[in-house]
Amino acid sequence: NAGVTQTPKFQVLKTGQSMTLQCAQDMNHNSMYWYRQDPGMGLRLIYYSASEGTTDKGEVPNGYNVSRLNKREFSLRLESAAPSQTSVYFCATHHAFGTDTQYFGPGTRLTVL
Amino acid sequence: AQRVTQPEKLLSVFKGAPVELKCNYSYSGSPELFWYVQYSRQRLQLLLRHISRESIKGFTADLNKGETSFHLKKPFAQEEDSAMYYCALRGGGGNKLTFGTGTQLKVEL
Numbered sequence: 665n666a667g668v669t670q671t672p673k674f675q676v677l678k679t680g681q682s683m684t685l686q687c688a689q690d691m692n693h694n695s696m697y698w699y700r701q702d703p704g705m706g707l708r709l710i711y712y713s714a715s716e717g718t719t720d721k722g723e724v725p726n727g728y729n730v731s732r733l734n735k736r737e738f739s740l741r742l743e744s745a746a747p748s749q750t751s752v753y754f755c756a757t758h759h760a761f762g763t764d765t766q767y768f769g770p771g772t773r774l775t776v777l
Numbered sequence: 778a779q780r781v782t783q784p785e786k787l788l789s790v791f792k793g794a795p796v797e798l799k800c801n802y803s804y805s806g807s808p809e810l811f812w813y814v815q816y817s818r819q820r821l822q823l824l825l826r827h828i829s830r831e832s833i834k835g836f837t838a839d840l841n842k843g844e845t846s847f848h849l850k851k852p853f854a855q856e857e858d859s860a861m862y863y864c865a866l867r868g869g870g871g872n873k874l875t876f877g878t879g880t881q882l883k884v885e886l
Contacts, residue, residue, distance in 0.1 A: 668820075695872055704786065706863060706878040707821075714872075722873070754821065758872045765811065766874060768821040 666690055668769035670755050676775045677745045685740040685772050687755030695758035696738040697722075697766065698730060700751040707754065713738055745776045779804040779868050783877035790854050791885050798849040798880050800838075800864030809867040810840055810847040811874070816860045824849075824862070834858070854884045 671686045687696065694715045699707040709722030713732040727749060729741045742749060755769040780803040790796055802808060812824040825833045827840040827847060838849045847864060864877040 697873070699876075704878055706781075706783075707874075707876040709873060709875075712873060756821075760872070765823040765826065766872075770820050 668755055668757055668767055670753075670769040670772050672772060673770065674773050676777065677742075678777050679746060681745050681776075682741070682743050683745065684742075685753055685755075685774075687738045687740070687769060688736050689755075689757045689767075690736065691757060691759065691767065692735070693757035693759055693767070694735070695760075696732065697756040697758070698728075698738070698740045699754045699756065700724065700749075701754060701771070702751050710740065710753075745774075747776045750774060750776045779808075779866055779875050781864050781866050781875050781877035783862075783864055783880050785880045786878070787881045787883065789883045789885060792856055793853050796849075796851045796854045796858065796882065796884075798862050798864075798882065800847045800849065800877060802845050802847065802864075802866050804845075804866060804868045806868055808840075810838070811865040811867065812836070812838055812847075812849050813863045813865055813876075814860050815863070821863070854882075856884050856886065858882060859884045 668689045697712040698710040701707050708724045711730040713719045716735045719730050731739045753772045756766040758766050782801045810827045813821050814824045815821045836851045861879050861881050863879045865874040
């Protein structure tokens with residue numbers, strides 16, 4: 665039971681390059697989220713998916729796209745990376761029962777030069 | 778719009794001293810408040826939520842609707858409490874969380 669996994673752990677891009685951050689969960693949770701974490705800014709929601717096949721914008725969606733192809737996987741794509749997107753990206757899932765909380769992945773540290 | 782404010786970026790205390798991490802919120806409805814913790818090199822995890830009204834690792838937090846606060850307290854700080862603490866609010870649909878900017882707690886010997 666791996667919980668929430670993210671790949672890659674680290675990535676360095678040049679301005680204008682594209683890449684996809686992958687997130688997968690084996691907890692059978694319906695909702696999934698992408699956050700970015702920046703010093704002094706806390707965690708800000710980029711996009712979320714309440715259930716398979718649906719996605720919605722969060723607080724800071726510009727420059728990003730997402731795909732929720734199945735219940736397990738939720739990917740975040742940067743089409744043309746910019747230095748302002750240098751950040752640590754966290755994926756999370758929501759468990760509606762029991763603890764009723766969000767479970768986080770280990771994060772992807774992205775640097776855009 | 779909902780907002781969570783954590784006024785202290787860094788809080789440094791000595792081992793055995795009391796700890797209070799401040800959190801204030803702004804929300805028009807009935808909020809659900811959480812504290813999340815991120816230890817060094819670990820992922821973010823739930824510490825406690827106001828609905829459960831429990832003590833986790835010696836920490837407690839009481840929701841004060843009059844003062845719109847949800848401060849995190851511990852009577853005697855331990856070295857292992859050193860971490861980044863985030864206050865979060867859930868309101869509206871989608872189970873979305875709004876996080877504060879975080880407070881780095883450093884417990885010194």
